[in-house]
Amino acid sequence: MSLRNYVIRRLLQIFVVYWVFITILFFLFRMVPGDPTSMYVIHGLSPQAREAMIARLGLDAPLHIQYFTYIQNLLTLDFGLSFTYRQPVSEVLYLRFFNTIFLMGAALIIAYFIGLLVGSMMGWKRDSSFERGGLIMALIARSSPEFWTGIVLLTVFALYLGWFPTGGIRSLDAEITTFWGRYLAWDFVWHMILPMLTGAIYFAATPLLLMRNTIIDVLDEDYIEIKEAEGFSQYRILYVHAVRNSVLPLVTIAAIMTGAAIGGSVVIETVFNWPGMGREMVRAIHAQDYPVAMGAFFLMGSVVIFMNLVADILYAYLDPRVKYD
Amino acid sequence: MIEIGMHGAVRLREIAFEIVDRIRSNIYLRAIMADTLAKFGLVTLSLYIIFAVFGPYIVPYDPMQINYGPDGTSLRLESPSSDHWLGTTNLGRDVLSQTIYGARVSIIVGFTSATISVIIGTNIGLISAYVGGRVDDVLMRLTDIAYGIPLLPFAIVIVVMLGSSLINIILAIILLQWRATARVIRSQVLSHKERPYVESAEAIGAGRLRIMYIHIFPNVLPLAYLYVAFSVGWAIITEASIAFLGLGDPTSVSWGNMIFTAYGAEVLRTAWWWVFPPGISIMLLVMSVFFIGRALERPRDFAM
Numbered sequence: 001m002s003l004r005n006y007v008i009r010r011l012l013q014i015f016v017v018y019w020v021f022i023t024i025l026f027f028l029f030r031m032v033p034g035d036p037t038s039m040y041v042i043h044g045l046s047p048q049a050r051e052a053m054i055a056r057l058g059l060d061a062p063l064h065i066q067y068f069t070y071i072q073n074l075l076t077l078d079f080g081l082s083f084t085y086r087q088p089v090s091e092v093l094y095l096r097f098f099n100t101i102f103l104m105g106a107a108l109i110i111a112y113f114i115g116l117l118v119g120s121m122m123g124w125k126r127d128s129s130f131e132r133g134g135l136i137m138a139l140i141a142r143s144s145p146e147f148w149t150g151i152v153l154l155t156v157f158a159l160y161l162g163w164f165p166t167g168g169i170r171s172l173d174a175e176i177t178t179f180w181g182r183y184l185a186w187d188f189v190w191h192m193i194l195p196m197l198t199g200a201i202y203f204a205a206t207p208l209l210l211m212r213n214t215i216i217d218v219l220d221e222d223y224i225e226i227k228e229a230e231g232f233s234q235y236r237i238l239y240v241h242a243v244r245n246s247v248l249p250l251v252t253i254a255a256i257m258t259g260a261a262i263g264g265s266v267v268i269e270t271v272f273n274w275p276g277m278g279r280e281m282v283r284a285i286h287a288q289d290y291p292v293a294m295g296a297f298f299l300m301g302s303v304v305i306f307m308n309l310v311a312d313i314l315y316a317y318l319d320p321r322v323k324y325d
Numbered sequence: 326m327i328e329i330g331m332h333g334a335v336r337l338r339e340i341a342f343e344i345v346d347r348i349r350s351n352i353y354l355r356a357i358m359a360d361t362l363a364k365f366g367l368v369t370l371s372l373y374i375i376f377a378v379f380g381p382y383i384v385p386y387d388p389m390q391i392n393y394g395p396d397g398t399s400l401r402l403e404s405p406s407s408d409h410w411l412g413t414t415n416l417g418r419d420v421l422s423q424t425i426y427g428a429r430v431s432i433i434v435g436f437t438s439a440t441i442s443v444i445i446g447t448n449i450g451l452i453s454a455y456v457g458g459r460v461d462d463v464l465m466r467l468t469d470i471a472y473g474i475p476l477l478p479f480a481i482v483i484v485v486m487l488g489s490s491l492i493n494i495i496l497a498i499i500l501l502q503w504r505a506t507a508r509v510i511r512s513q514v515l516s517h518k519e520r521p522y523v524e525s526a527e528a529i530g531a532g533r534l535r536i537m538y539i540h541i542f543p544n545v546l547p548l549a550y551l552y553v554a555f556s557v558g559w560a561i562i563t564e565a566s567i568a569f570l571g572l573g574d575p576t577s578v579s580w581g582n583m584i585f586t587a588y589g590a591e592v593l594r595t596a597w598w599w600v601f602p603p604g605i606s607i608m609l610l611v612m613s614v615f616f617i618g619r620a621l622e623r624p625r626d627f628a629m
Contacts, residue, residue: 143611159594263477305473
């Protein structure tokens with residue numbers, strides 16, 4: 001099978017996966033306690049106004065009609081009206097979506113960077129105290145829930161030392177003129193450091209341990225011995241030759257890491273009051289603002305499924321040995 | 326007194342030795358005892374299991390009881406003292422008692438959801454890889470779907486829709502957690518499928534079920550154990566996160582809920598004795614299963 005056919009087949013598979021995800025979402029949010037229409041109809045209306053609203057939203061239609069309307073709406077990013085804000089959910093989530101993507105994207109990049117550097121070093125210095133220490137640190141970081149790491153960092157660096165703000169995304173007096181102006185500002189970076197580190201500490205263990213295992217395998221191969229015989233320096237061999245041949249497994253876990261980051265955003269954003277999709281979902285759940293909760297969940301799943309596709313294709317593209325099966 | 330007699334006593338001794346011997350020669354236990362971190366893990370895990378089982382008999386106070394000082398006022402945010410070793414909460418509740426009680430939720434959720442999700446995942450991986458073809462295709466798409474749904478947000482929605490109870494939290498975790506086991510077991514079984522021992526079993530006409538569960542399954546068992554350990558850790562972290570978001574089972578004391586309450590009371594800066602015991606407990610418990618799992622991964626080195 002050629003790379004092109006592989007990509008087409010994978011696209012079709014992901015399409016099916018996405019469709020099932022959307023269907024699960026449809027039924028999941030119809031299990032809402034009490035009257036299923038309570039999800040869409042604002043509470044505290046008179047019976048007549050309620051009937052009118054149900055008719056207007058098409059909630060009196062048969063389930064399959066509702067289902068098609070639902071899919072149509074999702075595909076046009078129309079998630080309905082938020083009960084709390086009384087404005088379209090897509091408007092509520094638009095900026096929050098990017099706030100989450102930038103925070104978690106940065107956390108993932110840092111996690112990969114730490115994982116690659118430290119993990120390869122651990123594989124190189126096998127059976128040293130550096131490797132043992134690294135292993136223990138990785139397991140400790142992985143054992144601590146994100147909200148706990150976040151609370152420790154918050155308490156030490158924001159509450160005691162006062163080096164970083166205790167929460168939020170920018171200072172009150174920050175001026176915003178353009179979309180990119182929001183994110184390309186030192187004030188934003190300063191607010192982002194603690195939540196970003198929280199995520200990075202939790203996520204780094206996976207690429208780190210994987211990198212260590214791969215490097216150990218790669219270093220056993222003949223071409224490394226040849227490079228040593230050729231007299232290249234150890235660091236050059238490690239970081240130029242060995243690492244280059246070890247990054248492939250890191251690509252395969254990119255999708256899983258994205259899933260972890262998206263899930264983690266829910267707690268990390270809550271600890272640091274970060275106005276992102278995750279915290280908004282928690283707020284919506286508590287306030288029974290179901291359209292917002294569903295919209296946020298839909299976007300989270302979409303990002304993860306999209307990253308699954310990207311990682312698969314990237315892997316097939318990078319590894320000429322892959323048999324596309 | 327019951328007369329056992331000389332012969333009976335010797336027999337009992339033999340049985341006792343036999344039991345001790347079997348435990349000693351258990352490859353998994355030997356793997357743990359050969360590894361310092363795993364030994365530390367075993368001790369820590371045992372401690373928390375004791376807390377979980379005997380909690381109500383160990384705790385000095387009822388965890389929800391409001392404690393009063395000698396002057397009759399409630400002991401709000403008292404720092405650790407000889408009466409309250411880990412101090413009190415903002416409502417005057419004993420932190421040590423809450424921490425000991427909290428072990429129960431973590432242990433129950435961790436071990437139940439891990440065991441069930443690994444059983445499901447192992448079967449899916451085994452069947453998917455060995456049967457192959459269309460079955461493999463369907464099961465792997467199912468796994469893709471499970472991977473497409475972020476765990477914590479999904480768990481939150483399930484808990485809100487079905488009600489916040491331990492059973493629903495466990496259910497939410499199981500519904501997605503099997504995915505990790507299914508994928509690794511599948512790739513492991515794929516490599517075993519081509520090995521001579523499977524081919525020879527096929528050649529003498531062994532049935533599919535027999536090959537899968539009698540021949541291949543014991544070979545992927547260490548990996549399944551490793552994933553039980555991982556899954557226990559992940560499940561404990563997920564449950565604690567749900568509780569930290571204020572969506573945990575309201576009827577039981579849990580570590581996540583303790584941190585949620587302390588965070589909400591905005592006393593992180595002052596009441597360290599309230600936040601650290603549950604936080605450190607989650608870390609220690611999860612660490613202990615990871616350390617044990619790491620040692621169990623290669624028990625075959627110890628099997629002679």
